[in-house]
Amino acid sequence: MLILIRHGQAEWQLKRDCNLNSSLTELGQAQAVSLGQFIQKGEHPLAVTIRDTPIVHTSPLLRAKQTADALAKANGFELSVIDELAEAPFDLTESLPRQARMVDCETYNLVCQQYTAFCDGLSVALMHLLASHKGKPIVAITHGGVIKTILRLLLNRHSVNFTIKNASITALSWESGIWQIHDISWSEHLSQKMKSV
Template structure:
């Protein structure tokens, strides 16, 4: 069972942060999403062994995710299912995470903030919903969502709230449930984006 989590294309907010965090894609964001959609439609294999066989396309209700999903829907001939559970956090997630005492010295985490625990629960429940859908449809689920959400899913499956990474716009992140555990198959796969189109 496989789930692909894709971060939306570059948004206008990334170019000029404002109080309106639900902004549309920038021109570059549309180019990124179009490149992703074209590449996905033309490739039967994500890599040498992984079939794409996307059967369900889901997206956060926020504009940048909906517009990115629209490009994929046109290319893959799939309807978009909108899922509020895929929505981004309304706060800077990284600032809520436990820090380490040194590069190889984990610190015993203190109490996590209520809003982070609520968002982590949202991500965990959304992951279960995506997994149930993938199992029922016997197909890969492709979810267009947000950086904070994707990284929190990775924290859930790794059971580590200190995990973080840089995620690129329209990067492909694939996880797989196999032998009773989650496995990260791809993190930030960017084969479909030439360097001039890569932003984070």
């Protein structure tokens, strides 16, 4: 199983003019603590899978590392930093290819070199993680753009976008030659007032 966790709310999300490597907001810190407690309780299959994973991979960016630290503090995880799990330093949505029709099975070329390079780096990191874990669950704390791009890569559809909530869980597994998507942006462990995008 591949479990992708988005970091808690970051300062950058509230003030787009601040440092891209910003820290968690007060809400983001609370989201991370809540997620850590949810995993620790183990009352949901996702929590059990995450809790039983000895190593959690994280982006090197501060907001992801702070989220990872909160989860490690509650659950005793070993953390591993993977540079390729960092958020893209450009607007991913603006870089996505556009389709002429709403339903279009035609192939298209990725025209933005930045986006193509970002996809290539994520593909390499994903293949490395999958090979190194040999069928065991993989847990990674990363960013909304990374999770969306991994979903686009697995679906081989780049003209699609997703909403990924802060401190949410996206879970997939490779079964009988296909990717099974179990949850996208699952955030039932957070109260309504703690949810943010």
